[in-house]
Amino acid sequence: MKRKIRIAIPSKGRLSKPSIQVLQEAGVNILKKERTYVSETSDSRFDAVFARAFDVPIYIQYGAADLGITGHDVILERGSDIHELLDLGFGKCQLVVAVPENSGIRSVNDIPTVARVATEYPNLCQKYFESIGKQVEILVVRGTAELAPKLGLAQTIVDITETGKTLRKNKLNVIATILDSSCRLACNRIAYRVFESEISELLGKMKRGGN
Amino acid sequence: MFIRLQTPRGTKDYLPPEVERHRYVEQKLREVFQLWGYQEIRSPAIELVEVLSTGVGSDLVDSMFKFQDFDGKIVALRAEMTAPVARIVTTKMLEAPKPIRLFYISNVFRYSQSYLEREREFWQAGVELIGCNTPAADGEVLSLLASFLKKLGLEEVRIDVGHAGLLKDLLRAAGLDKKKKGVLQGLLRYRDEDRLEKFMDQNSFSSELNEAFLRLSRCRRLEELSSVSLESSTYGKTDNYLRALLEVRDALVDYGVENLVFFDFSLVRNIEYYTGIVFEASVPNLGLPLGGGGRYDNLMEKFGKLKIPATGFAVEIEKCLQALASQGFQPLDKRKVKVLVASRFRDSAIKAVEAIRSTGITALLDVTKGGRNEVLEYAKRGGMNHVIFVDFSLEKPAAIYDIQLDTVKNMTINAFLQSMGDDRK
Numbered sequence: 163m164k165r166k167i168r169i170a171i172p173s174k175g176r177l178s179k180p181s182i183q184v185l186q187e188a189g190v191n192i193l194k195k196e197r198t199y200v201s202e203t204s205d206s207r208f209d210a211v212f213a214r215a216f217d218v219p220i221y222i223q224y225g226a227a228d229l230g231i232t233g234h235d236v237i238l239e240r241g242s243d244i245h246e247l248l249d250l251g252f253g254k255c256q257l258v259v260a261v262p263e264n265s266g267i268r269s270v271n272d273i274p275t276v277a278r279v280a281t282e283y284p285n286l287c288q289k290y291f292e293s294i295g296k297q298v299e300i301l302v303v304r305g306t307a308e309l310a311p312k313l314g315l316a317q318t319i320v321d322i323t324e325t326g327k328t329l330r331k332n333k334l335n336v337i338a339t340i341l342d343s344s345c346r347l348a349c350n351r352i353a354y355r356v357f358e359s360e361i362s363e364l365l366g367k368m369k370r371g372g373n
Numbered sequence: 374m375f376i377r378l379q380t381p382r383g384t385k386d387y388l389p390p391e392v393e394r395h396r397y398v399e400q401k402l403r404e405v406f407q408l409w410g411y412q413e414i415r416s417p418a419i420e421l422v423e424v425l426s427t428g429v430g431s432d433l434v435d436s437m438f439k440f441q442d443f444d445g446k447i448v449a450l451r452a453e454m455t456a457p458v459a460r461i462v463t464t465k466m467l468e469a470p471k472p473i474r475l476f477y478i479s480n481v482f483r484y485s486q487s488y489l490e491r492e493r494e495f496w497q498a499g500v501e502l503i504g505c506n507t508p509a510a511d512g513e514v515l516s517l518l519a520s521f522l523k524k525l526g527l528e529e530v531r532i533d534v535g536h537a538g539l540l541k542d543l544l545r546a547a548g549l550d551k552k553k554k555g556v557l558q559g560l561l562r563y564r565d566e567d568r569l570e571k572f573m574d575q576n577s578f579s580s581e582l583n584e585a586f587l588r589l590s591r592c593r594r595l596e597e598l599s600s601v602s603l604e605s606s607t608y609g610k611t612d613n614y615l616r617a618l619l620e621v622r623d624a625l626v627d628y629g630v631e632n633l634v635f636f637d638f639s640l641v642r643n644i645e646y647y648t649g650i651v652f653e654a655s656v657p658n659l660g661l662p663l664g665g666g667g668r669y670d671n672l673m674e675k676f677g678k679l680k681i682p683a684t685g686f687a688v689e690i691e692k693c694l695q696a697l698a699s700q701g702f703q704p705l706d707k708r709k710v711k712v713l714v715a716s717r718f719r720d721s722a723i724k725a726v727e728a729i730r731s732t733g734i735t736a737l738l739d740v741t742k743g744g745r746n747e748v749l750e751y752a753k754r755g756g757m758n759h760v761i762f763v764d765f766s767l768e769k770p771a772a773i774y775d776i777q778l779d780t781v782k783n784m785t786i787n788a789f790l791q792s793m794g795d796d797r798k
Contacts, residue, residue, distance in 0.1 A: 165657065225660015245563050350660045351562075355533055355637065357657075358564070358593075369567075 166209045167357050168200075170221045170230035173212035176324075177345055180252040181231040185210075188367035207360055219244060219348065228353035229361065235322060235343035239283045245349040247365055253345030255324045257286060259338040262311045270294060270338045273318055280310030281320035290320070290340045308332040383485070383493025395496065398525060398690050399478055402498045405521045409513075411476040411500050416457040418480070422449040424460050428672045429453065430645030436483040438493075450482035453644065455669065455685060458501050463677030471504025471681070478690075492691070499666065499687030506670060506682035508617065511650055512624025514666065514684050518654055519630045522663065525693060526702050532633055532654045534595065535640025536618055537647040537667060542609030543589075546582055561590050561639035582608070589638040595622035598636065614649075621650060646672040654688065658699035664688030710793065711756060715739035715748045716763040725763045725771075725786050732790050752776050761789065 169185070171192075172178045182192055191204035201210045213221050218232035219242035235257050237246065259279075261267045279298045281287045282305070291298045298318070303310060307321040308328060320340065323329055329336060347368060354361060380386060387395065403413070426434045429452070437449040451457055454477050466473060478498040485493065500517060502510050515532060522530045544554055553576065560569045569590065573583050585608070588601045598618055618636070625631040634652075642651050642665060649668030656663070666686025673681035712729055714736055716722035722738055729736035737757070739748055745762065752760045753776055760774040763786065770783040784792075 223660065225658070228660075246559075247563055247565065352655045352657070352660055352662065354564075355635065355655075356531070362564075 164207075164357070167207055167229065167353070167360055168209050168211050168227045169203075170211050170213050170218045170227035170232075172215035172218065172232060175215055177215050177231065177233065177253050180250075181345070184231070184250055184252070184368060188364055190364070208364075216240075222348055222350050225350050225352065227350070228357060229347065229349050229364075231345060231347055233343050234346050235283070235286070235341055237346065237348060238341070239286050241285060242348075243351065245351060245354055246346045247349050247354075247361075248347040248368055250345040250347060250368070253343075255322045255343050256339050257283060257320065257341040257343065258323055258329075258336045259290075259340065260308075260319050260321065260323075260329050260334040260336050261317060263333045263335050265311075265317055265335075267317075267335075267337060270296065272337075273298070277318050278316035279318045279320055280307045280316035282307060282322075283320055286340060287320040308334060381493075383491070385492070385494075394694055395690055398693050399498070401525050402476075402478060402521060405517070405524050406476040406500060409474070409517055409520075411474040414458065414461065414475045414477050415479070416451070416454070416461060416477070418450055418482075419448050420451055420457060420460075422447045424676075425449050425451055425456050427456055427459070427675050428646040428669070429456055430643075432643055433483075433645075436485055438482050438484050451479070452481055452483050454479055454481065454497060454499055454687065455501065455644075455646070455672070458503075458685075459672050459676050459683075462501075462503055462681070462683075463673055463679065467677070467679070472510065473503040474500070475503070476500040496690040497664075497687045498690055499664070499685055501683055501685035503673070503683040503685075504681055506649075506668070506684075508620035508624045511617075511621045511668060511684055512628055514686055515621070515625060515634065515652065516628035516630045518652075518664075518666075518686050518688070519633050522654060522688075522693075525697065526700075527656055527693075527696055528700055529657050530633055530654060531635060531656070532652050533635045533637040533640055534618070534621075534650055534652045535637050536614050536649060537641070537651050538609070538649060539589075539611055539614040539618075540638065540641065542611050542614070543582070543585060546608040547576070547578060547586075549576065558639060558641070561586070564590060564639075566590070585611075592636045592638060595619065595625070595631070595634060595636050598622075618650065642667060649684070652686070654686075656696045656700070659692065659696045661692060663692045663696055709735065710758045711735045711737065712759045712761060713737045713739060713748065713752045713755070713757045714761045714763060715743075715745075718763070718765045721763050721765055721767055724767055725761065728767070728786055729790065732794070734790075734793060749774060749776075759789075761786070 171181045189205060190208050192210045193202045193204065199212055203210055211227055215232045216236055218230040219237045219240040221227040222230045222244045223242045233253055259270055267273060273296060276297050276299055278301055279287060280301045280303045282303060284300050284302050287300055301316055307319040310316045310319055349361060422439055425437060433452050437452045439447055439449040442448045458475060462473060476499065480494055481497050482494050500514065502514055519530060519532060549557060557572060560572055573586065592598055595618055598615055601615060622631065625634055640651055640653060646669040647667040648670045651667030653662040653665035664687050668684040670682040673679060673683060712734060714722050714725045726736040726738050749760055757776055760776065761771050763771040767786050770785055772781055772783055773789055774781045
């Protein structure tokens with residue numbers, strides 16, 4: 163008998179609710195969510211597991227989850243070798259370079275050599291600055307990169323923005339966009355072969371539900 | 374000075390239980406490989422970087438640990454075993470009758486900057502079948518892989534097969550730049566027909582090529598390839614490749630393993646030297662492949678100017694163990710009996726351990742000056758089954774403790790061995 167297929171879903175944050183909803187529209191209702199890591203769903207072939215959005219790619223790559231929902235930005239940052247099966251359309255955001263409005267910096271070319279950059283995305287940040295031939299010192303922070311310029315930790319930040327509101331509130335200007343991202347349904351390479359019929363069926367429903 | 378006593382990142386110590394687990398896999402490997410007539414080979418862990426880099430592609434070369442030798446030459450730790458085997462075959466085994474069947478169990482080293490990546494030193498076991506390019510040769514290597522994984526105790530093993538030449542020639546026929554080629558390969562992997570068709574429309578694929586991509590990406594079993602015909606095509610040798618795949622499938626039927634084997638048009642290995650069929654083995658509960666391989670008919674030529682076709686595979690021992698664990702299989706042999714012998718009379722204790730060992734039971738001699746309680750305590754913590762306190766002569770009854778049952782009996786060594794023999798029957 164085949165085992166159950168595990169779908170990893172962000173446990174909290176902006177991607178959590180829409181992820182649960184998109185599954186629901188595809189006929190997979192999560193039955194109990196409170197304080198559990200693994201939940202049964204209304205479709206007996208699927209279980210849901212809850213993990214941090216940032217960890218979902220690892221769960222998928224190592225097969226701890228067969229499928230998962232998380233941001234394109236996070237998948238790239240993690241450098242995961244997983245299949246991005248579907249752009250779910252929600253969770254649209256951009257990974258941007260931002261500096262304080264009063265810094266006098268208007269473009270990435272104005273960033274001084276070996277500037278400090280605070281970010282939650284060290285790998286994408288590194289790749290970006292290497293691609294434009296700029297040496298920077300990357301400081302990895304968790305959560306609130308926008309505080310870094312205020313407190314003098316780093317003048318430049320690389321962070322995710324949806325509407326630009328938080329950046330404006332913190333008097334930060336976007337000077338470059340590294341990446342456009344949105345939420346994806348991703349899949350383990352081997353699970354996609356083993357459970358192809360079940361996963362394609364779900365994928366088909368999600369495609370119809372999403373558009 | 375503060376000394377850091379851990380091993381470098383991505384390396385690890387193997388304590389006795391881990392070595393024992395490893396040995397379980399290794400023994401099965403040796404057993405099966407030798408039964409199929411493969412001979413073991415060893416090569417140095419360090420080689421000249423040119424040798425290791427030949428034919429493997431820049432990704433693997435980038436991941437090698439390289440350093441300078443005293444004479445200024447650049448050497449590297451081996452990152453895989455096929456290039457060393459190719460060097461050996463083309464320099465030292467040219468006279469050997471072909472096909473040559475070789476196997477190895479070796480540690481290999483890969484440096485990785487990504488924090489997702491795995492071990493930097495890991496153990497690979499593999500075979501190479503050199504000097505033959507028949508479907509039977511490909512079939513042999515595939516069925517050997519299947520046979521070994523089943524012998525290990527793994528269930529629901531599957532092997533996905535692709536073809537390096539077929540994919541390469543069709544991608545070339547599409548005439549795409551590097552970036553678009555990457556996109557197309559992604560779409561093939563995702564098996565997303567809608568997006569694939571859209572992509573092919575946008576990049577004005579000919580209707581024949583369009584059809585070829587769609588049909589091939591729909592095939593899940595090798596036999597389904599018989600419905601795909603590229604006969605009139607101008608896409609390199611694709612038609613030969615399709616025929617080769619179908620012939621391999623026929624060989625697999627004869628070996629009786631065709632049910633384990635699937636077709637995946639998008640399958641690629643991250644090493645460049647493959648020219649023919651390529652494959653990956655996996656089990657459903659482990660999200661990473663156990664290993665894989667394929668045919669490499671042009672690699673030997675790069676070493677020795679002689680065209681020698683070859684095929685082979687490698688599996689990772691750790692992955693095999695993880696796969697076994699994911700299926701609830703415990704390879705440790707817990708039934709192995711260990712006996713500790715102690716005595717005030719060293720000569721009779723030595724005679725006793727020798728007598729016990731001669732029956733195939735593990736016997737340890739107490740070499741401490743400890744008293745009876747200390748010896749018993751050591752035996753308990755050291756996982757012994759029995760402790761025997763022998764007298765000055767083996768003819769005299771000895772005190773024999775059963776550590777698990779917490780009992781003691783008086784009997785001679787011979788009587789004890791007799792009872793052990795009876796137990797095992």
